[in-house]
Amino acid sequence: MKITIIGAGPGGYEAAIMAAKLGAEVTVVEKNVVGGTCLNIGCVPTKALLASADVLVTSLEAAKFGVLNDHTTAELKQIIERKDKLVAGLVKGIEFLFESNGVNLVRGSGKLIDSKTVEVQQSDGGVEKLVSDKILLATGSVPICPEMFGYDGKKVITSTEALALTTPPKSMIVVGGGVIGCELGQFFSRLGTRITIVEMADQILSTEDKSVAKQLLRQLKREKIKVLTAIGVAEVNVQDSGVVVTLTNGEILDAEMMLLSMGRSSYSKGLNLEGVGIKADHKGHIVVDQSLETSVKGIYAVGDLINTPFLAHVAAKEGIIAAENMLGKNKAGVHKAIPRCVYTDPQVAAVGITEKEAQQRGIIYKTGSFDFRALRKAQIIGKIQGQIKILVDENDVVIGASIVGPEATDLLAELTMAVHLGLTAEILGDVIHPHPTLSEAIMEALHDVCGKSINKVEGTL
Numbered sequence: 001m002k003i004t005i006i007g008a009g010p011g012g013y014e015a016a017i018m019a020a021k022l023g024a025e026v027t028v029v030e031k032n033v034v035g036g037t038c039l040n041i042g043c044v045p046t047k048a049l050l051a052s053a054d055v056l057v058t059s060l061e062a063a064k065f066g067v068l069n070d071h072t073t074a075e076l077k078q079i080i081e082r083k084d085k086l087v088a089g090l091v092k093g094i095e096f097l098f099e100s101n102g103v104n105l106v107r108g109s110g111k112l113i114d115s116k117t118v119e120v121q122q123s124d125g126g127v128e129k130l131v132s133d134k135i136l137l138a139t140g141s142v143p144i145c146p147e148m149f150g151y152d153g154k155k156v157i158t159s160t161e162a163l164a165l166t167t168p169p170k171s172m173i174v175v176g177g178g179v180i181g182c183e184l185g186q187f188f189s190r191l192g193t194r195i196t197i198v199e200m201a202d203q204i205l206s207t208e209d210k211s212v213a214k215q216l217l218r219q220l221k222r223e224k225i226k227v228l229t230a231i232g233v234a235e236v237n238v239q240d241s242g243v244v245v246t247l248t249n250g251e252i253l254d255a256e257m258m259l260l261s262m263g264r265s266s267y268s269k270g271l272n273l274e275g276v277g278i279k280a281d282h283k284g285h286i287v288v289d290q291s292l293e294t295s296v297k298g299i300y301a302v303g304d305l306i307n308t309p310f311l312a313h314v315a316a317k318e319g320i321i322a323a324e325n326m327l328g329k330n331k332a333g334v335h336k337a338i339p340r341c342v343y344t345d346p347q348v349a350a351v352g353i354t355e356k357e358a359q360q361r362g363i364i365y366k367t368g369s370f371d372f373r374a375l376r377k378a379q380i381i382g383k384i385q386g387q388i389k390i391l392v393d394e395n396d397v398v399i400g401a402s403i404v405g406p407e408a409t410d411l412l413a414e415l416t417m418a419v420h421l422g423l424t425a426e427i428l429g430d431v432i433h434p435h436p437t438l439s440e441a442i443m444e445a446l447h448d449v450c451g452k453s454i455n456k457v458e459g460t461l
């Protein structure tokens, strides 16, 4: 079986390696660098920057732990150099995996000619035609930049340019208080940039639990980040000195730079979808069935290109499922337990449904919670802000969980498994959790759902 994959982000490269392991002859077409958005301008670089900011904060708070360290400063140029080195190493890692699994990498831009043929416009000007049995589209997404915002990549930027700045701007307006806006806003604030976040919804992280978003908001405000919610941008003027923004309530903001973090849209430019009859919805997502096959038999699509959450772990999982299905298996592409993570400080992580969603859907539910403040490990490491909240249905099955607090994104794995496997709070709460660890907060919240909490302190802490 011959398979051609267009795009080497997490969707494309995981599919390539899985298909090769299953015995297919695989060619990947990539017009840029392998690893895609996630590795080069997304998950990995943002988290590398945030890791540096974490070290900065820990260092500034060192005296509280009895460690004296008087000369802490952060140099963005060196932070970026560390990030670039890390990314370059990981890119090499994927190239090595391709080589060792016999995946052929063609550098250039891919275009569909028919249901079996991809034409590649190679970086050196050459053109190559690849004929295969099956094709996978994994070309990802690009930032949404409406024209009125005047994106120029210099004063009005997206996350892509923000991740390459070597000097922190004096001030920055962040349009969009979602995951990327909050992560990068807090990062630049910690490096000394005066940040204003403007969010249209009535809370930051608009799809997450209200109380969780409130905890993050409290921390952002503590760090002197100005957060404006339920407000839009009416007008943008890019001037020599910076950017002047008029808000929908008439308020005027000015800053050296403006970061657009209003979401991303599927990227299929140049693929010739219409030419081969592949259907897309009104937002440009390619339409796929349960098996991730498009409206054209033999052509599959995954990741940010389709209407599933724009997340690297979703793209990777879909890549693997598509590879298996292209090779004759019959796996379903949709999962109910998709973890959602925000790597701010405190971190935010959630899975399954939120309380608001349960109410909207008329689901009978119960909640249990536990504050990190009451947990010994949280006190030991000096990170006591936050809470775990767990939702169960009328049969005690865990249907959702939200965590705000230290290592929330790692802690979420256990609750993701519970939602995925349909475990009850009773069964999971019965598991012995090691002491002293942050994971005990999960156990305590589970005990709280069952009305058996020993360590919960009632009332607001």
Ligand code: FAD
Binding pocket: 006, 007, 008, 009, 010, 011, 012, 029, 030, 031, 032, 033, 034, 035, 036, 037, 038, 039, 041, 042, 043, 044, 046, 108, 109, 110, 111, 138, 139, 140, 141, 159, 180, 267, 269, 270, 271, 302, 303, 304, 305, 309, 310, 311, 312, 313, 314, 315
């Ligand atoms: P992509 O990773 O976008 O890869 C698509 C690839 O296709 C690219 O390499 C592109 O060059 C190539 N391509 C496009 N068109 C063609 C063509 N015609 N021919 C050849 N090649 C082509 N997700 C998380 O889960 N966790 C996070 O912490 C996280 N942080 C993020 C932070 C930022 C700042 C951003 C922007 C995104 C973040 N994401 C995160 C989202 C994540 O990066 C994406 O969901 C993921 O990369 C999607 O994978 P993909 O394979 O669908 O597409």
